Amino acid sequence: MPRYKITYDKEKCIGAMTCVANSPDSWEYDGDRKVNLKGAVFNKETQKYELIIESNDDRFEKDMDAATGCPVDGVIKIERLDD
Numbered sequence: 001m002p003r004y005k006i007t008y009d010k011e012k013c014i015g016a017m018t019c020v021a022n023s024p025d026s027w028e029y030d031g032d033r034k035v036n037l038k039g040a041v042f043n044k045e046t047q048k049y050e051l052i053i054e055s056n057d058d059r060f061e062k063d064m065d066a067a068t069g070c071p072v073d074g075v076i077k078i079e080r081l082d083d
């Protein structure tokens with residue numbers, strides 16, 4: 001099953017909440033004008049949050065919508081990982 005990595009750049013997030021509306025199973029308000037990507041791990045090297053997800057996961061399509069709906073370019077990235 002294809003796996004994807006969601007990368008979230010919290011520093012550049014403006015808290016527009018489109019991601020929460022599109023994919024509430026993955027995104028939640030953090031209480032401080034930004035959001036959390038649920039279950040993501042912070043990568044100290046890149047300073048971004050990362051989460052691996054499979055394409056058959058129920059929230060995959062919604063997460064794609066969250067990425068395309070985010071108004072700030074590059075805040076949410078989804079890339080396919082090699083099998």
Ligand code: SF4
Pocket residue numbers: 012013014015016017018019020034035069070071072075076
């Ligand atoms: S849609 Fe983008 S800018 Fe808005 S809260 Fe979500 S990640 Fe942040």
